[in-house]
Amino acid sequence: MARVTNLLNRVQRVSGRILNDSRWRNFYLQRYVSVPALRRFVSGRIAKDLPQPASGARDPAAAARVDEIKRNGVTVYRDGAAPQAVTELREWLQTQLCVDPDRPGDPGFLWNDGAGKGCVHAYYPIETLMRAPHLLELANTPQVLGIVQRVFGCTPTISEINCWWLNHDLDVDLAKVRHGYYVERQKSYHRDIDDWSVLRYFVYLTDVDQAHGPHSYIPGTHNRYMRQHRNMDFDENPNGLYETRIDITGPAGTAILMDPFGLHRATVPTAGDRLMLAVTYSLGCATVHAPKNPLLVSAGLGIDPFVNRLYVGAPS
Numbered sequence: 001m002a003r004v005t006n007l008l009n010r011v012q013r014v015s016g017r018i019l020n021d022s023r024w025r026n027f028y029l030q031r032y033v034s035v036p037a038l039r040r041f042v043s044g045r046i047a048k049d050l051p052q053p054a055s056g057a058r059d060p061a062a063a064a065r066v067d068e069i070k071r072n073g074v075t076v077y078r079d080g081a082a083p084q085a086v087t088e089l090r091e092w093l094q095t096q097l098c099v100d101p102d103r104p105g106d107p108g109f110l111w112n113d114g115a116g117k118g119c120v121h122a123y124y125p126i127e128t129l130m131r132a133p134h135l136l137e138l139a140n141t142p143q144v145l146g147i148v149q150r151v152f153g154c155t156p157t158i159s160e161i162n163c164w165w166l167n168h169d170l171d172v173d174l175a176k177v178r179h180g181y182y183v184e185r186q187k188s189y190h191r192d193i194d195d196w197s198v199l200r201y202f203v204y205l206t207d208v209d210q211a212h213g214p215h216s217y218i219p220g221t222h223n224r225y226m227r228q229h230r231n232m233d234f235d236e237n238p239n240g241l242y243e244t245r246i247d248i249t250g251p252a253g254t255a256i257l258m259d260p261f262g263l264h265r266a267t268v269p270t271a272g273d274r275l276m277l278a279v280t281y282s283l284g285c286a287t288v289h290a291p292k293n294p295l296l297v298s299a300g301l302g303i304d305p306f307v308n309r310l311y312v313g314a315p316s
């Protein structure tokens with residue numbers, strides 16, 4: 001009975017979204033095309049009608065990154081973000097309230113005050129992030145935008161910005177109520193299917209070693225068709241792929257550009273908390289995770305108005 005009720009609720013939620021919002025129609029449409037080659041074909045056609053970046057000089061280092069993304073779905077920047085920017089951003093965020101999505105209605109808390117044993121992760125509201133020092137600068141890192149536009153074949157759109165803590169000091173019995181797959185099924189990976197083409201830029205804002213929840217990615221799986229659609233649990237499917245994973249460690253400032261269609265997950269931190277910024281670039285077709293209206297006005301920010309238009313509007 002509970003399963004039927006859940007299914008009916010889901011049908012109601014999805015149909016409400018589809019009927020009322022074209023962003024959700026686009027989101028669900030692309031989501032059910034699961035063959036990577038077909039997705040690339042559609043994406044290439046859409047990209048032709050989007051603004052084209054100015055063709056710059058060919059840079060061999062950038063070309064190598066583009067090849068790596070196309071081949072592996074992931075590339076790591078060992079010196080991704082300037083240490084001072086990372087420190088200033090982290091220290092400023094520590095003065096702001098973050099929110100545990102499992103405690104709806106809670107006004108939020110300062111991370112250093114303690115998250116509580118049931119907290120798996122806590123996010124900074126987007127309104128806070130838009131005021132954060134260096135955030136737009138990091139989201140608009142020219143080298144990264146250059147790679148993204150070469151992979152997409154058009155100027156990208158920033159369609160999601162998140163920044164969250166992963167808590168290491170949790171009680172597994174409390175955490176597993178909502179996050180069993182994360183805390184108990186540690187070989188469970190997922191892919192995100194949020195637009196025809198998507199790349200996500202992660203910047204570690206704390207030092208991350210193997211015990212601080214490194215991001216884990218399975219290279220090559222962005223080009224792989226999966227019958228399971230979104231999730232793969234390697235305990236149930238021991239197919240050798242898990243052994244090819246890379247757990248990405250590095251000091252604060254280490255950055256990762258990844259295709260979230262490839263299988264990935266956050267590993268569970270055991271020795272200390274992890275803070276990470278995530279900026280998602282897409283074709284801008286299915287922007288359901290962005291605010292409906294921009295939160296800032298662009299005057300004087302010196303960033304590309306098209307790339308940033310969902311977050312930063314033109315002055316009126």
Ligand SMILES: O=C(O)CCC(=O)C(=O)O
Nearest residue numbers: 192214215216264265266
């Ligand atoms: O926190 C991580 O390392 C993974 C995040 C993730 O799963 C995602 O952005 O979809």
